[in-house]
Amino acid sequence: MKRLLIFIFFVLQFHIGYTQITISGTVIGTNKAPIAGATVMLVGSFDGAITDDEGHYNIETNLNGEQKLLVKFIGYNTVEELLNLTDQNLELNFALKETFNELKAVTINAGAFEAGDKKKSVQLNSIDMITVPGAQGNVVGAMQYLPGTTTNGESGKLFVRGGNSRESQTYIDGSIVPVAYNPSAPNTAVRSKFNPFMFDGTVFSTGGFSSEYGQALSSVLLLETKGIQEQDQLDISILTVGLGLAGTKKWEKTAITASFDHTNLYPYLQVVPQNIDWIKTPIANNAGVNFRHQTKNGLFKVYGSYNDSNFELNRNDLDNNNVETRYKLKNNNYYINSSWKGKLGKQWLLKASSSFTNNNDHVNINTDKFNENLSMGHFKAVVSRKLNKQIKIKFGTESLLKAYEQSYISNDQNFSFDFQDATLATFAESNIYFSKKLVARVGGRFEYSSHLNKMNLSPRVSMAYQTTKNSQVSIAAGTFYQQGKNAYLIYTDQLNFEKANQYMINYQWSKNKRTLRGEVYLKNYKNLVKFDTPPFYLPSHYTNNGNGYARGFDLFFRDKKTIRNGDYWVSYSFLDTERDELNYTKSAIPSYASKHNLSFVYKHWIQKWRSLIGGSFNYSSPRYYNDPNKNEFNGEKMKAFQSLNLNWTYLYRENVIFYASATNVLGYKQEFGYEFASTPNTEGVYEKRIIQPPAPRFFVLGCFITLSKSGDKNQLDKLN
Numbered sequence: 001m002k003r004l005l006i007f008i009f010f011v012l013q014f015h016i017g018y019t020q021i022t023i024s025g026t027v028i029g030t031n032k033a034p035i036a037g038a039t040v041m042l043v044g045s046f047d048g049a050i051t052d053d054e055g056h057y058n059i060e061t062n063l064n065g066e067q068k069l070l071v072k073f074i075g076y077n078t079v080e081e082l083l084n085l086t087d088q089n090l091e092l093n094f095a096l097k098e099t100f101n102e103l104k105a106v107t108i109n110a111g112a113f114e115a116g117d118k119k120k121s122v123q124l125n126s127i128d129m130i131t132v133p134g135a136q137g138n139v140v141g142a143m144q145y146l147p148g149t150t151t152n153g154e155s156g157k158l159f160v161r162g163g164n165s166r167e168s169q170t171y172i173d174g175s176i177v178p179v180a181y182n183p184s185a186p187n188t189a190v191r192s193k194f195n196p197f198m199f200d201g202t203v204f205s206t207g208g209f210s211s212e213y214g215q216a217l218s219s220v221l222l223l224e225t226k227g228i229q230e231q232d233q234l235d236i237s238i239l240t241v242g243l244g245l246a247g248t249k250k251w252e253k254t255a256i257t258a259s260f261d262h263t264n265l266y267p268y269l270q271v272v273p274q275n276i277d278w279i280k281t282p283i284a285n286n287a288g289v290n291f292r293h294q295t296k297n298g299l300f301k302v303y304g305s306y307n308d309s310n311f312e313l314n315r316n317d318l319d320n321n322n323v324e325t326r327y328k329l330k331n332n333n334y335y336i337n338s339s340w341k342g343k344l345g346k347q348w349l350l351k352a353s354s355s356f357t358n359n360n361d362h363v364n365i366n367t368d369k370f371n372e373n374l375s376m377g378h379f380k381a382v383v384s385r386k387l388n389k390q391i392k393i394k395f396g397t398e399s400l401l402k403a404y405e406q407s408y409i410s411n412d413q414n415f416s417f418d419f420q421d422a423t424l425a426t427f428a429e430s431n432i433y434f435s436k437k438l439v440a441r442v443g444g445r446f447e448y449s450s451h452l453n454k455m456n457l458s459p460r461v462s463m464a465y466q467t468t469k470n471s472q473v474s475i476a477a478g479t480f481y482q483q484g485k486n487a488y489l490i491y492t493d494q495l496n497f498e499k500a501n502q503y504m505i506n507y508q509w510s511k512n513k514r515t516l517r518g519e520v521y522l523k524n525y526k527n528l529v530k531f532d533t534p535p536f537y538l539p540s541h542y543t544n545n546g547n548g549y550a551r552g553f554d555l556f557f558r559d560k561k562t563i564r565n566g567d568y569w570v571s572y573s574f575l576d577t578e579r580d581e582l583n584y585t586k587s588a589i590p591s592y593a594s595k596h597n598l599s600f601v602y603k604h605w606i607q608k609w610r611s612l613i614g615g616s617f618n619y620s621s622p623r624y625y626n627d628p629n630k631n632e633f634n635g636e637k638m639k640a641f642q643s644l645n646l647n648w649t650y651l652y653r654e655n656v657i658f659y660a661s662a663t664n665v666l667g668y669k670q671e672f673g674y675e676f677a678s679t680p681n682t683e684g685v686y687e688k689r690i691i692q693p694p695a696p697r698f699f700v701l702g703c704f705i706t707l708s709k710s711g712d713k714n715q716l717d718k719l720n
Helices: 002-017 139-143 266-271
Strands: 021-028 039-042 048-050 056-061 065-072 079-085 112-115 168-172 175-177 199-205 219-225 233-239 242-250 254-264 277-294 298-317 323-344 348-365 368-388 391-409 414-433 438-449 454-468 471-482 498-511 514-531 542-559 566-580 596-606 611-620 641-653 656-663 674-676 688-690 698-708
Touching: 039 056, 048 056, 175 323, 175 348, 175 368, 266 277, 277 323, 514 566
Parallel strands: 168 219
Antiparallel strands: 021 056, 039 048, 039 065, 065 079, 112 199, 168 175, 199 219, 233 242, 233 698, 242 254, 254 277, 277 298, 298 323, 323 348, 348 368, 368 391, 391 414, 414 438, 438 454, 454 471, 471 498, 498 514, 514 542, 542 566, 566 596, 596 611, 611 641, 641 656, 656 698, 674 688
């Protein structure tokens, strides 16, 4: 009996000293959904639990006194809580917050198609920008297979969401390119000036772009020159329309790439008949140099290009009984750009760039001479830093210095006009990451023009929300300003900035190499330039009484998964727009706008044939044009535009490629309206002439050879 009492005494003492208690509860995430698999444990012990599918946990422990409880799960911030354990059970519930990681956070992409930025949702990569069948190696031509654009075969320039081509600006390494196209014969398509071989990253934004970019009402095309390549390389191009040579020399921290292209259409035009009466067929020379040097804290680049071209032809003068008129054009263009991007101290990032452009056009019409010269300097500096993990700020300043001159010389008159302008701007914006699912960008831009003596302030805001793991919704709104054409500003300093207010909402889904994208937008135009009563050189001839709107939606789908070795995308745009601008007699659909635009691109690799076969088709519904012989302004319709294009790339050896390409292979008869005489004939009729391409089709045959140390480099990524 005595032994039994002693045993009971010790059992009671043990129970009193080591009373077991229970800690239980639930762990949820920021969306209030239960978290399964979270670890809940008492630090310094083996007492802990893992949450079940409902987020519940249950811990039994003999510990007492002050203890630390730890709750953690991958992708969420760890929670620590001090407890004072007594003999009472505890119920503790926890709501974990997601760990912020900018690399994994949702990104704002309203209006933007990007290439070269791996953090963002990428629809088209850098190779796609110049491999679209029918684009003929022209970066701008490839953009016209994306939603939001309208094909203008008689121009070749970018027309975006109801805006004219002047509303789209091109930038290289942060600096504006005021003359982005080569000259061409009247009513024939132009090409972009710059060699696509020089560029790596590309962003095409159809609206809602950053406050960093101004003087564009509709879109911006941002081009990034290449960084330092892996090895020395020499590229040789032999084409039916010319020759090309590009070489790269690399050192440890420095690389230089130089390119030269000579285009001469004379041999081609002897084989393919044209509906243009050429006196001297087009000849063009393009040279470029790209210097890159890795500095201690960043990358320094210098990009320069030189272009010259000339041609001569005969045209019938509609204002002079179709008498044959000799038209001659000569152009030369210089562009140089320097930039530096790197760290400024430990926390700041600096992007500084400067550029200079000089462009000269000399036009002879019989004995009359017309000369046009543009010189422009651009300087910009942008600094940015992270204030913390969830707030990033960016601000900067820039200046555009412009001198423009026109002169006209004939047998009976001689006059010239010129103007200078300094446009100064500052901008700032902040990216605020509320969570991995929600981000906002708020910014603004201020500009002042010395020639106009006017200023503007343009607020811009964007937001994006991740709806599921593979989809997100973005919205954007902002105000955008742009000066009028140089050809108007040369006669007056009384104009104001043209203005566009933009609103858009975007949905994007991407999974398993498939992407679906849709966007709805609205643009309201104000202060558009109008002119009516002659003479054209009087300042009172010009006003800002114009206005307009553009609204519609864009759809884009790409699939690189379904068809083995195949890759295709489809884009469609609907556009409803009207304007009252220039010499319009009423609000009307502009002649460059098409209501429906559809394009399809397909590329397929055939291993057995060592060939990449591609095809594309694009369609634009009939556009409107004005016939002065009719009562209704801009009431006549052109034919619909449609073109089927094919190409074939054959990899003869790893570094030797043969290439063939053809546009409009079905020979669809393209018509782009008519041009009319400026005055009626004796019968009161305005003479007219149909506007058509020089030939129904365009063909290219070529051979591309690459010489490198490894021997396996080629130019597959440079072929259209």
